[in-house]
Amino acid sequence: MKLLIKWKAFLILFLLLFTTLNSLSQNNSNELVDYVDNFIGVRDTHSSNVIGPQLPNGSINPSPQTPGGDNKYDMDCYNINQPIRGFGQLHVSGSGWGKYGQIFLSPQVGLAVGETEHDSPKENEKATAYEYGVTLSRYKIKTEVTPATHSAIYRFTFPKTDKANILLDISHQLGDIATGMPEKYVHFIDGEVQFSSKGGDELKGYGIYTGGFSDGNYKIYYCARLSKKPATIGTWYNGAISEGSLLQKAQKKMDRIGAYVNYNTNENEEIYLKIAISFKSIEQATSWLDSEIPAWDYNQIKQQARDKWNHELSKLVVEGGTESEKRIFYTAAYHASFQPRNKTNDTNIFGKDVPVWDDHLAVWDTWRTLYPLKVLTNPSMVSGTINSFIARQKINGRVKDAYVALNDKDDDQGGDNITNIIADAYVKGVEGVDWKEAYKLVKYQADNNRKGISYGSKADSSAMYKKLGWIPAGKMSCSVSLEYSYNDFCAALMAKDLGTKSDYKTYLNRSKQWVNLWNPDAESDGFTGFIVPKKWNGSFIPIDIKKEWGSWKNYFYEGNSWTYSYFIPHQFEKLVKMSGGKEKFSQKLQYAITNNLINYGNEPAFLAIQAFHYADRSDLASFYVRKLMKERFSEDGCIENEDSGAMSSWYIFSCMGFFPNAGQSLYYLTGSTFPKIILELENKKKLIITSTNFSTENIYIQSIKINSKPWHKPYFTHDMIKNGGTIEFVMGDKAFKKF
Template sequence: MKNRIIIFVITLFTGVSYACSQVDLSKYVDPYIGVDGGGNVFPGPCVPFGMVKLGPDCGNKDWNAGWDPTGNIHGFSHVHVSGTGGGCKYGNILMLPITGAIQLNDYSSPRSEEAIALSSYSVKLDRYNTQARLTALSKSGFHEYTFPESNDSKIIIDLGSFLQSHEKQMLVGSEVRILSDTEVEGYSRIRGGWNEGGPYTVYFYARFDTPAKETGTWKSNRLYPGKLSQTDTNEKTGAYFTYQTVKGQKVCAQVGISFMGTNKAKANLEEMKSWNFEEVRNTAVNQWNEILSKVQLTGSEENKKIFYTAMYHSFLQPVNRTGENPKWASDEPYYDDYFAIWDTFRATHPLFTLLVPSIQTDMIRSLIDIYKHDGYMPDARSGNDNGRVQGGSDCDILIADAMVKGLKGIDYETALQSMIKNAEIAPGGDERKEGRGGIDDYNTLGYVSTRHERAGSRTFEYANCDFAIATVAKRLGKQEIAEKYYQRSNNWQNIWNDGIESLGHKGFLWPKNADGSWCPEDKFSVFTSGTWPDFLYETFSWEMSFYVPHDVNKLIEKCGGKKQFINRLDTYFTHERWDQRWFMGLFQISNEPGFLVPTFYNYAGRPDKTAEVVRKTLRTRYNTTREGIPGNDDSGSMSSWYIFHALGFYPNAGQDVYLISSPLFQAATLSLENGKELKITAKNASDKNIYVQSVRLNGKELDKCWFRHTDIANGGSLEFIMGSKPSKWGKSGELPPSLSTN
């Protein structure tokens, strides 16, 4: 009893980490939210930043998270991604419980009784009358299979299976070895997929709690009963374990995964301490509760369900593969599946910086280590290979964000070197892999011309990345470098065409040729969307013309002043399009380039309009259904957007600035990693009372509609008074900082 009292006292004085771990918020997490409607989230068992994401591969195996609402189940594989767009990756080391003969051409099964909860997936396989229940830890998966009465029950392991799509993965080779009647190991080697990456190898070691009466292997489509191994001949291989079962008999498997080798996969099973499904699942749920408990909320049960599920989604990727890097030896942390930083730099990584800065520090260190050994920091990375770059070299913004928010233990000097390499040295070869494509144009003409793909997105994004370089250089005392990149951060203005008019507004981002001439208006439109080979990537000029996060003040000037800028924002958020599932007005909430725009009203002194747009978005585009996320979750990006605005503020990434919007909950307590708390209260907050009437920050009146990270990094308080009508608050106070006003 004495020891328990001491522990309790310690928690009071060292923070809430132990106390929070006792709070069970798992009931608010619904992994079904966002599986349909384009959310593409992974719904299977995993832990925060876990390497293993264990779940079913369904249908045609062309769903990027493996799970599909329809179609047969082929089996349960151990490596997936979450929330990505059309890109596929992984789906490796697949297992399935069957009865009867193995039909290698198609062993898939219809399903029923499917149930998904936090760290648990279960389903009945109707073809075989078997049932599966899955859970997972960081580097290992746990399978519990229930069989009918049968003399020919089997567990099959397919090392030639993987997810497929238009960006095809391809089998390089596989190998399997049966070590005993309860053990098997091997690997699957795949190349390609979303980032068109080089080969990656997933090794496994599996052990069963029940000895098999018979075993065998296969290669390609030929079975080899009794044969204990199949060597790698660039063909599909697999293995099977046969059992004589009584009705309801359970056979459990523990599977370790590694990117290093089968011995490492076996060693990774050391984290699996039990053969009891519930004990293993509880271990995983406890890890999630440590994350979820960092935010304690007072508000509606419905909103809590959306919020905590968003927390869950935000902490799925990138993946912690420290000790699992097959490409070089290093003492630095190693993270993979940055899928992609173009998505996550805007809200997801700033969320890590706020709640788990030590983990964000490790991620930054891993990016710098990748630069040291692979030559570039990635804009995206998966399967231990860089690619694809979508717009800018957005890792630059992560470095600046870490520096201005005071993250320690980062080699900022080397980070600056990597940022300058992005800005100065053309990547050569495949410009979608890493670095900045079209950089020769950008550094000579002052913009990326139409002879390069994604010229518009690149020019505007490179300008913000240059601001990030200048930010880091200035803080390191390198004034000359800082001035150079501050100047380059104005390059977005070089493709701003004052002569283009749309919906009563003049001046838009516009294609510009290498000779300085503009693209004719009959060849391009402010509503023209694009992708990889086009002028703009996953956006259109009406939207991308707002993307000047480092100098909104100059953007306001280019748009004709504050009044005209406010009118322009009003048009953007109200002019209806036909495809309103993905848009709110012209606001493409389903994609990242528009993420920051709702808060741009703050730069013009109208935070009440920010509140209106944000609250409408939270109310109409997020819900607790399977279509509850407004577009690809993109490694937690959509979810992190919700989290910040539900708390009442949003980051301008790469800057020490949070822009106030409209808090959704009556109270929120954030338990910070340093043991301090940030307490947020929103008196009178409701669906009607969306407007801020007044704010007190750390006990002092705040008359401006923004604050700095340093104001809350060591805990504190944000006290909102909310009302049903716009107030004068924030309209006359100091406006958020911009490059041209600093």
């Protein structure tokens, strides 16, 4: 009997120990979202990523702001080495110019309403895909925030004090805190803050702003609620505090207005604030808040955000690799899921359930990699974007390169590149789009746009490209001419099925006009043949082929002639011939990349490395892809602007071992950098990519099988993987020029 009792006791102890160890094992195992490091792209300030959390393509993006942010590089106005000023609800991530910064909150002990008066050093900072947290050292206030789609909930943990305050500043915006953004371009125009009741636990209002990237004014509505009724409340106007006031309105441009709530708090007392943002109305903001965060369960909202990110990230599952490589990969997948934002049913411009996808900063960046990636992982976003393009054309009469805060930006960065996004989805069979309506938009762009930007006194600017065959020397004339040529090629792909024979012939012929800017005698470092500007009379203008021309300047947009001389996505074979054949072409391209004459910190360079395939040097494509991945991507960031997920999408494709020629059905093969990657398509079919014998030395493809069949070409088509399948790489250290 004693033996039986001892045995039972041992069994119980064993089961308890097993359960405990199993629980610890489960708790220590990483879910995919745990690999996301929100400090990547923040440590490297040039990457311009936002440190605060948001949901996939969600509207709200709460994040801390600090002084000392450079508008060109710190788009969320956050500098890791600076004190925290407060928390804005709207930001854009990874762009070359900023926007938003509203609606601004500052928890304090004491009350300082001036813009520069409440900065606090920080400690215990944490940042994940689904939550941001920090302790404000000046006030000993722990601040945490987690997002829903249009709303967020804050948890403020206060010390014992009778001077606990939460400040709401609706006049604050990005221009107040960023350097490098001229004040004349950034204004608070009008707005109001109002307590909905004398209890002071709900505030509503709006702000009207102008400035930042894109044109026009924009209006933001909000509804905020507090978990505890304040001891006292009030508003402020240009620094003057009015205790007990329930309403404050702006009286003129650039006024400073807001509200505050005051509490007597116990040590470590938690007070919650939840806030929703709308671009439609206060009623809509209130509705978002009611439906998305109905209670005060902070942990529930955080878990929901965590679950949504796990679901999004599970579309790309990598096996093998180091922990660091997984962090870089999954943070890239995270950064590629921010923008554009889904603002369907959150505008006064479009009707109920009309798709509205906003915050394109800009499609010039995203058409090349982000949208082709989403064709694979989230085609509903792609179809939603295209349907949004169609709706914008019908309502606004135009669809521009940048569309931010529901406003088109007048100046394009390049061509009519929405055409490329539409064509890419069309040739890959994305569902959910009325393609006849989509083609109407593509045809409108081809027939009525292609006008360039501003080229002197000639009235009929469309004659420049459409009749001459090039845009005469001027602002971005070369780069825009090249992009128009590719836009026309993409339009021709659709016209072949959806348009007339005349349309098809016209667009296809125009797509070949890029050769008018090719000067076979232009020389740089002993190499000849480059894209150069040409006058109205047909004579070339001698230029420095290496010069980076900047933004909205003469000849080339954010690049040099070396870079743009390889931007011929639809006629690489012709480019090789015009460059003197395969050997000379590959020598010239290798020289350019080796000597940093092609700027891979910007999108026009993305396809240059893949051009090696057309010179029978696929080994060089594999070599340089890996070289760029190693040199340009780390746990700090990606060196240059993330560009709304464009850079991260480049990295993800490079990890998978194939790369899109966006607008066409082609992918170029360079070999995967993980032993196994499982890509889950929206139809739940899976594309399984394996890489046998891969190592840091074995970077060259030895053989390939696609869907279990040997493959000997350096490219394949989308049809081969649209329903899932397999790509099997065998890697080695032998550099085969051809597969």
